[in-house]
Amino acid sequence: MNSKKRGLSDKTSDIILVVICTIVMLIVAYPLYYVLVASFSNPYDVYAGKTFLLPSQFTLQGYTAVFADPNILSGYVNSIKYTVVGTIFSVVMLYITAYPLAQKDLPGRKFFSIFFLITMYFGGGLIPTFLVVKDTGLIDSMWALFLPGGVAVSNMIIVRNYFQNSIPRELIEASEIDGCSKLRTFVKIVIPLSKPILAVMVVFSMVAYWNDWFTALIYLTAEKAPLPLVLRNVLIRSSASASQAATISGGYAELQKLTEMIKFSSIIVAAAPMLIVYPFVQKYFEKGFMAGAVKG
């Protein structure tokens, strides 16, 4: 047998694959690690290149400054509110759309499927949508963040296919024989049995709302801005004022130092919640995509 083997042995190949994957992993993880270390360091040491591996002059000043900033704090509160309400809204929409469309014998099923599918490929675009949001009185209301998104069609298809393929037919039939209505079967059988896909959809929605700022930029006033939009002033605009600050010394230098520290710590504060959440449902990602890939 061994004499037939050409190329590298399995053991050598394993080592090569592990090395490749480890290098890729380091490339992906290092920028995040670098910012994390920098957030606990003196910013001047960061810019002097003293914090490649470990913090220098360990400090929590950046974090205390972030949580003392009223704008960032209100952004945080707004983001939590939008994420919670938006996720509940989106997931309910997904479920109440996917369940009827998963019933193969529902008259008009094809019409409704196409009705939703079209919106995946074609839309009104920025301004026509903006005008409708304005006409329906949603400007400066948090519902402007949720309603124009409508049903997330690609996710809805994944959920629909999951209902069709991964929930045992016999259980649904048994419940219908017992005299349960379609709605009751949905609540008592289908929803409890769809927990894996529910978890994935909750995380997808959470991430989308937590990270969204463009919709808020268009529709909401500054007091209602979510965290990423508030951070625009810190992360994107500060570089413009940095050059002016260099010419002023003393108290301004201290302020400048704090501005830099806030940059690092606000990145961590904004990114951490989602980075903590997703590993819990990671094992369902592939399954969810697979259920969605199978045609129903």
Next chain:
Amino acid sequence: MDNWQLYLLLLIPVIITVIYKYIPMYGIQIAFRDFKATRGYAGSEFVGLEWFERFFSAPTFGRMMKNTVLLSLYSLLWSFPIPIVLSLCINQLRFHRYKRVVQTVLYAPHFISTMVICGMIRIFLSPSGGLINLLLGSQVDFLTQSNAFRTIYIASGIWQDAGWGCIIYLATLSNIDTTLYEAAKVDGASVFQRIMNVDVPALLPMAILMFIMSAGSLMNVGFEKVWLLQTDLNKATSDVIAVYVYQQGIENAKYSYSTAVGLFNTAINLILLFIVNKISSKASDVDFI
């Protein structure tokens, strides 16, 4: 029959979709009209292709077209193959705990907001002590250099989404019948040969599908990242149609003009999608639309 309950469930999604998806489609007609809010969509004066002509003769039209197409074309060519190669490697990892860790780490950047990503890019590229300049021992302000913009955009895009792009391929690979691997092993195939002869053929249809989908959105350069990384000095390469649509529509309130530009963009996208789909359905049995 209790189908009425099912229709009742559908009622709210249908109403919301009609209002926020279908009425805006009806509103696209303002691209051919001089829209005045007081007169409504159909009541505003019909101007034909005036807005399109104005766009085509705008001084930056050529630049925006070129930048939009090149940015997404280069983006597609660079970022498309990487998840495929990565997932082929990850799929062959035999230590399952390690495999999980690799996946967790590679997915991480996908869960971070573009705002935060662009903040990180700006920090790393800072001319005074940014990570990249520290490593290169230089003091270059990359974001003011128009010839660096595409590289920054594409490299950061790969960093953020190449790992996440693996999921669909890993799901496909996990569907492969394990007896194929065993047969290949019996035949004395090395790991590399197993990848080339079992994994690659299994991935091909999905890869073609993904390619069609990306090619169809070639003109869909994401607004967010370009807008956040744009500076006055890199506009020669960072000026794209999506940003123009936003500036004209939202900042300058030129509703009809902005809608016309957006519609032009969408039209090209749809044409591209049909062309690529035609080509690929001839080349294989994958038919997307």
